[in-house]
Amino acid sequence: MNTMRRFPADRRFGRAGFLGAGFLRGRVLRAGFLRSQPVLAALAMAAGIACLAPVASAQENHAAASGEASQSEAPHFPIEHPKQASWSFSGPFGHYDKGQLQRGLKVYAEVCSACHSMKLVSFRTLGDLGYSPAQVKAFAGNYKVQDGPNDEGEMFERAAIPSDYFPSPFPNPQAAAAANNGAAPPDMSLLAKARGVERGFPQFIFDIFTQYQEGGPDYIYSLLTGYRDAPKGITVPEGGHYNPYFVAAASLAMPPPLSADQVTYDDGSPQTVDQYSRDVSAFLMWAAEPHLEERKRTGFMVLVFLLIFTGLIYLTKKSVYARKEPDAAPQRG
Numbered sequence: 079m080n081t082m083r084r085f086p087a088d089r090r091f092g093r094a095g096f097l098g099a100g101f102l103r104g105r106v107l108r109a110g111f112l113r114s115q116p117v118l119a120a121l122a123m124a125a126g127i128a129c130l131a132p133v134a135s136a137q138e139n140h141a142a143a144s145g146e147a148s149q150s151e152a153p154h155f156p157i158e159h160p161k162q163a164s165w166s167f168s169g170p171f172g173h174y175d176k177g178q179l180q181r182g183l184k185v186y187a188e189v190c191s192a193c194h195s196m197k198l199v200s201f202r203t204l205g206d207l208g209y210s211p212a213q214v215k216a217f218a219g220n221y222k223v224q225d226g227p228n229d230e231g232e233m234f235e236r237a238a239i240p241s242d243y244f245p246s247p248f249p250n251p252q253a254a255a256a257a258n259n260g261a262a263p264p265d266m267s268l269l270a271k272a273r274g275v276e277r278g279f280p281q282f283i284f285d286i287f288t289q290y291q292e293g294g295p296d297y298i299y300s301l302l303t304g305y306r307d308a309p310k311g312i313t314v315p316e317g318g319h320y321n322p323y324f325v326a327a328a329s330l331a332m333p334p335p336l337s338a339d340q341v342t343y344d345d346g347s348p349q350t351v352d353q354y355s356r357d358v359s360a361f362l363m364w365a366a367e368p369h370l371e372e373r374k375r376t377g378f379m380v381l382v383f384l385l386i387f388t389g390l391i392y393l394t395k396k397s398v399y400a401r402k403e404p405d406a407a408p409q410r411g
């Protein structure tokens with residue numbers, strides 16, 4: 079009777095169910111000392127640590143490697159955590175501000191594209207920013223891309239069309255590095271997603287709850303506004319620039335790319351380095367994740383569905399495990 083109470087499902091599903099449940103119980107209990115909960119918890123923790131250990135040691139190796147590298151070259155500047163800017167696309171209902179993206183495109187096109195390519199972003203996707211097909215076509219026409227070979231077997235240059243991608247201003251990475259103090263400007267297609275910068279304890283715990291995903295644009299914004307004179311006692315290598323936000327190497331090879339009033343905005347937004355940096359960072363976020371709005375919308379719908387589904391499952395469980403009196407069942411015969 080005791081067993082029946084603990085496993086009412088046995089009663090409801092008859093002998094087969096009883097055997098099934100008994101079999102499972104036997105399997106779990108027969109595992110000897112595994113029966114005690116503290117031991118199980120300890121095993122689970124050990125497995126968890128074993129899984130994390132390779133990650134930790136990989137990070138240590140990386141730190142050691144970069145430490146060695148920086149000892150032989152120049153010591154790394156102290157790195158600061160990126161500033162946290164406010165973005166229209168943060169949070170569960172985040173969306174892109176098209177005006178901001180258009181300004182960001184202008185900054186990219188007039189300044190950054192002199193050095194940085196965006197080989198995974200095609201001109202036709204600029205339609206997302208609110209441009210008409212004719213405008214996109216005219217915009218693409220400003221760029222030259224290599225095509226060919228033609229009937230004579232020669233490669234040739236032609237004006238870009240909407241199906242082309244933002245080209246690199248340099249013929250190859252070596253030429254790009256040679257023109258920029260030995261560091262090739264990275265392709266910008268995914269840069270806003272590729273730079274995930276540590277936020278440190280306890281911030282990273284809060285980030286889980288606030289759904290913080292703007293590490294990339296925060297980093298780019300901080301980097302662009304972060305140039306300053308090197309503090310006393312730190313020598314910046316020849317051709318390098320002091321920027322405490324730069325994480326990829328000992329010193330930044332990119333000269334400060336922006337200055338006030340460099341790009342003319344038509345919508346009356348302030349023409350400051352701060353505003354340019356915000357706009358171009360938002361634009362790069364769009365370039366790296368054009369379907370962000372759709373993703374957030376779908377995610378929200380999924381959560382609503384799961385909430386409703388949880389309610390239904392709970393009601394089902396309540397009904398299945400309810401104490402049903404025998405005489406409440408329909409009479410047979």
Ligand code: HEC
Nearest residue numbers: 189190192193258261262263298326329330331332335358
């Ligand atoms: C004169 C050429 C030049 C221009 C113009 C330029 N950059 Fe760069 N950029 C570079 C170079 C070179 C690097 C590589 C730096 C290094 O690795 O030290 C770089 C690196 C970067 C990085 C990567 C930093 C990292 O963590 O690796 C970002 C972000 C960046 N640039 C943003 C921009 C933006 C945004 C613009 C336009 C406002 C811009 N750059 C304009 C040359 C340029």
